[in-house]
Amino acid sequence: MVGDAEERIPVTLPTVSAVSSGKGEISSVEAPACGVRRCSPRYAGKERPTYGQRKVETAAKKKARLDFGKQVSEAPLVPLQSNEMMGLNIGDGVEGEALLGGAHGGVVNGEGVDGDLQAGSGKSAHARVKETLRAFNGHYLHFVQEEEQRVKQVEAKLSKVPKSSNSKLKKRKGKKEEVGVSELKEPKRGGGCEEDIKRASKRPDLKAISKMIETGAILYPEKRIGHLPGIDVGHQFYSRAEMVVLGLHSHWLNGIDYMGNSYAKLEQYKGYKFPLAVCIVLSGMYEDDLDNSENVIYTGQGGHDLLGNKHQIRDQKMERGNLALKVNKYWAEKGIRGFTVFKYQLKRLEAQPTLMTGQVLFTRAQAPTSISELRGLVCEDISGGQEKFPIPATNVVDDPPVAPTGFIYDRSLRVAESLKILANAVGCKCKGDCIDPRTCACARLNGSDFPYVHKDGGRLVEAKAVVFECGPTCGCSINCVNRTSQQGLKYRLEVFRTPKKGWGVRSWDTIPSGAPICEYTGILMKTDEVENASENNYIFDIDCLQTMKGLDGRERRPGDVSFLINFDDKMSEVPEYCINAGPSGNVARFINHSCQPNLFVQCVLSSHHDIKIAKVMLFAADTIPPLQELTYDYGYGLDSVVGPDGKIIKMPCYCGAVDCRKRLY
Ligand SMILES: C[S@@+](CC[C@H](N)C(=O)[O-])C[C@H]1O[C@@H](n2cnc3c(N)ncnc32)[C@H](O)[C@@H]1O
Numbered sequence: 001m002v003g004d005a006e007e008r009i010p011v012t013l014p015t016v017s018a019v020s021s022g023k024g025e026i027s028s029v030e031a032p033a034c035g036v037r038r039c040s041p042r043y044a045g046k047e048r049p050t051y052g053q054r055k056v057e058t059a060a061k062k063k064a065r066l067d068f069g070k071q072v073s074e075a076p077l078v079p080l081q082s083n084e085m086m087g088l089n090i091g092d093g094v095e096g097e098a099l100l101g102g103a104h105g106g107v108v109n110g111e112g113v114d115g116d117l118q119a120g121s122g123k124s125a126h127a128r129v130k131e132t133l134r135a136f137n138g139h140y141l142h143f144v145q146e147e148e149q150r151v152k153q154v155e156a157k158l159s160k161v162p163k164s165s166n167s168k169l170k171k172r173k174g175k176k177e178e179v180g181v182s183e184l185k186e187p188k189r190g191g192g193c194e195e196d197i198k199r200a201s202k203r204p205d206l207k208a209i210s211k212m213i214e215t216g217a218i219l220y221p222e223k224r225i226g227h228l229p230g231i232d233v234g235h236q237f238y239s240r241a242e243m244v245v246l247g248l249h250s251h252w253l254n255g256i257d258y259m260g261n262s263y264a265k266l267e268q269y270k271g272y273k274f275p276l277a278v279c280i281v282l283s284g285m286y287e288d289d290l291d292n293s294e295n296v297i298y299t300g301q302g303g304h305d306l307l308g309n310k311h312q313i314r315d316q317k318m319e320r321g322n323l324a325l326k327v328n329k330y331w332a333e334k335g336i337r338g339f340t341v342f343k344y345q346l347k348r349l350e351a352q353p354t355l356m357t358g359q360v361l362f363t364r365a366q367a368p369t370s371i372s373e374l375r376g377l378v379c380e381d382i383s384g385g386q387e388k389f390p391i392p393a394t395n396v397v398d399d400p401p402v403a404p405t406g407f408i409y410d411r412s413l414r415v416a417e418s419l420k421i422l423a424n425a426v427g428c429k430c431k432g433d434c435i436d437p438r439t440c441a442c443a444r445l446n447g448s449d450f451p452y453v454h455k456d457g458g459r460l461v462e463a464k465a466v467v468f469e470c471g472p473t474c475g476c477s478i479n480c481v482n483r484t485s486q487q488g489l490k491y492r493l494e495v496f497r498t499p500k501k502g503w504g505v506r507s508w509d510t511i512p513s514g515a516p517i518c519e520y521t522g523i524l525m526k527t528d529e530v531e532n533a534s535e536n537n538y539i540f541d542i543d544c545l546q547t548m549k550g551l552d553g554r555e556r557r558p559g560d561v562s563f564l565i566n567f568d569d570k571m572s573e574v575p576e577y578c579i580n581a582g583p584s585g586n587v588a589r590f591i592n593h594s595c596q597p598n599l600f601v602q603c604v605l606s607s608h609h610d611i612k613i614a615k616v617m618l619f620a621a622d623t624i625p626p627l628q629e630l631t632y633d634y635g636y637g638l639d640s641v642v643g644p645d646g647k648i649i650k651m652p653c654y655c656g657a658v659d660c661r662k663r664l665y
Pocket residue numbers: 034035036039500501502503504536537538588589590591592593594652653654655664
């Protein structure tokens with residue numbers, strides 16, 4: 001994890017991560033393990049809320065929100081030493097050995113234990129967790145965009161400052177974005193830009209937390225004892241901010257979250273002893289920590305310096321969170337630096353789901369490090385050197401193991417001979433990187449802004465009806481942020497054999513939300529020219545219009561594209577073109593469907609502006625931990641596939657999602 005001035009924690013996902021337990025549990029997330037209508041894309045992120053949307057809230061919820069907001073806003077602005085992605089949701093109050101886990105344990109308040117469907121909402125708790133995290137990531141990316149724009153403006157002003165007084169900035173060149181403008185101390189002078197420069201830049205993740213609080217979007221704003229529905233043992237968090245917006249842990253800095261003495265007055269907590277810890281975060285921040293997944297020796301809170309070097313500089317005190325952590329076995333001892341630290345022994349409860357690892361890791365260490373050591377390796381690189389990274393294929397399912405065959409890898413889209421595509425889009429006149437959305441013609445097509453932020457090499461701020469990228473007639477370079485989808489793979493991918501769905505794809509790296517995964521390549525052709533029904537498994541209808549119009553149950557995406565299409569033209573609802581990845585295609589042809597996917601489909605236009613033959617890109621809808629299968633929603637309508645005999649063909653879905661529709665089509 002990051003201990004730098006980075007505002008978001010590219011948390012190194014550990015092999016085990018957040019653990020939620022009521023009367024507790026720890027579980028690992030199992031890595032989730034090809035029709036005849038087409039793999040027609042539907043926006044995986046259709047539940048993505050509109051930016052800034054506000055929910056209706058009750059008075060009680062409002063109070064909880066304000067209390068919660070107070071805690072967060074009172075926290076000092078110190079960079080997260082963000083090794084914390086392991087949240088143990090605990091608190092039994094009743095004596096017991098510690099509380100590492102406890103499968104789907106009890107919940108106080110008489111609330112359903114793990115009843116996944118939330119009364120009234122019609123959505124499962126898991127779906128709501130996803131939705132909340134997506135809302136947070138959406139706000140986060142908007143604030144990153146805002147901050148990047150502010151930095152650019154300040155830089156532009158600074159570039160007008162005489163050289164002698166600008167030397168500090170120069171020294172940090174290249175690091176400017178990372179440190180944030182607030183760290184760039186402008187020398188004293190009487191220029192009009194001083195105020196802008198000095199204005200503290202609040203971290204986008206903190207702004208996003210505040211936004212979630214303001215809009216009443218924290219999933220569990222009230223502290224509760226026990227399991228939080230929808231957060232399973234083994235859930236991986238990318239940052240502590242994610243824990244905060246879910247309400248799993250209400251402090252974004254303290255390790256121990258607890259209910260204070262005031263809860264003792266409430267009837268439903270009769271028999272509990274307060275203060276009572278409800279969640280602890282293992283952050284790897286204490287030099288005295290010794291953690292593995294079966295046994296955690298948790299160091300109490302306080303007394304270490306906040307500089308990220310883990311040093312204990314004072315004795316810890318038996319107060320607040322330390323007092324609230326009630327476990328059978330705890331003791332005080334002198335830590336490595338001679339200061340008193342409290343130790344709490346936490347153990348996994350019996351009968352909890354198996355974890356994927358025995359170690360609690362705070363590094364990016366989960367992914368394999370070398371292809372040759374991969375278990376079940378059947379092909380070192382299915383791309384044959386065409387991609388930036390080799391894409392190995394593994395098979396531990398078949399005996400003997402077989403490799404994917406029957407296709408030619410092609411990283412670029414081919415166009416059927418019968419089609420002619422004219423690269424006729426008028427490009428922008430920018431040089432180098434497109435910077436100013438007011439002067440870049442392509443940015444103007446996107447609603448006067450760039451659809452991507454620079455962060456992490458380019459992330460799409462939000463799913464759009466269509467993204468207009470710079471193309472062959474633009475003056476900018478290939479590295480321009482508005483060509484993010486043209487820059488090849490950014491993450492190390494693996495094709496792996498699943499038990500029931502054929503091949504699937506996963507990443508070795510953590511993929512942040514909004515990051516580009518890959519294009520869907522194959523042969524671009526007219527849908528009525530597809531002859532071979534067996535190829536249907538790999539056919540992707542280009543139906544961006546469906547999404548644009550909000551048809552077929554899809555949420556209409558923001559963005560005015562009325563100049564591209566005639567919304568009254570009903571005929572155009574039927575996709576005219578498709579991409580056939582049967583004979584040739586790239587890694588996208590192996591990506592399976594899920595009813596609760598982690599990718600979404602985005603139509604992109606660059607060399608031409610014909611939406612019917614838009615480029616099809618897949619982007620991350622969520623922060624995706626290493627080795628989690630990559631999936632998108634194929635968007636089949638049930639009973640939409642009819643065989644040559646006229647009978648409806650039914651295909652079971654094995655995505656394994658809690659909200660699985662049980663049928664692919
Ligand atoms: C584009 S291919 C995906 C890669 C494919 N699994 C393979 O082995 O090449 C689409 C096909 O994968 C299978 N598939 C994808 N997602 C599935 C799911 N959730 N459940 C069952 N089968 C699935 C279906 O056979 C579908 O027609």
